[in-house]
Amino acid sequence: MIVAEHVTVRIGAAVLVDEVSLEVKAGELVTVVGPNGAGKSTLLAVLAGDRVPTSGLVRLSDQVLARQTGKQLAARRAVLPQRAGLAAAFTALEVVMLGQAGGDREGRAERAAHRLAAVELGHLAHRSYPTLSGGEQQRVQLARVLEQLGDDGGRALFLDEPTAALDPRHQHLVLALARRAARAGHAVVAVLHDLTLAARHADRVAVMHRGALAAYGPPAAALAPDLLHRVFAIEFDLVNAGGRPLLAARPASPTGA
Secondary structure (H helix, E strand, O other), rough: EEEEEEEEEOOOEEEEEEEEEEEEEEEEEEEEEOOOOOHHHHHHHHHHHOOOOOOOEEEEOOOOOHOHHHHHHHHHEEEEEOOOOOOOOOOOHHHHHOOOOOOOHHHHHHEEEEEEEEOOOOOOOOOOOOOOOHHHHHHHHHHHHHHHHHHOOEEEEEEEOOOOOOOOHHHHHHHHHHHHHHHHEEEEEEEOOOHHHHHHHEOOOOOEEEEEEEEOOOHHHOHHHHHHHHHHHHOEEEEEEEEEEEEEEEEOOOOOO
């Protein structure tokens, strides 16, 4: 459903993404991991059509993204950025309704309330959005993009560090909702920093290193400790937990210590 072919992003002499090719199928959840500055968010922006690559191309359902209008993109994919700024005093319910294409207000409000309940924020539907905590705002924004995405399948969902501001319970909740979207027939790509979360929830994991794709495959193969040591410059212990790898980083000493 999503196909990237030799995607490269350069700014001056800096190469942010270097010759990345990958495919994400409908019904699949792919997580993208890597150290800071590895090119994860830049790659996600290219896959979502929010950034045009310097070279290479991305197709979504056989359509080249660079040739799509903003309206066409909005109908085919939904994007949750790292920071979704919104200063206006909308209620949480009204923010979710921003993801809707139309319909009568009563029906739209009912659908939005359902989305808020799914992210465990139904009790805050009428709270002013700016008064919510950072984690609560992130979950409201997730409800908004899920409402934009819809439940019929055939679209793409892009999540950039959706668990960064969340407690452990809601980290797993968010990724369970991402997996539900995949089961509905959408293609889902999520940038994560937590390798164990990535391994537990993903069908495939893309490991980014210095802008390039260091590994891409099932979690147990892509998250091999020797590769992670090379990418993150820290050693990991690997435990098999119910068929999924559980990764624990060993303590590292500061450079020069």
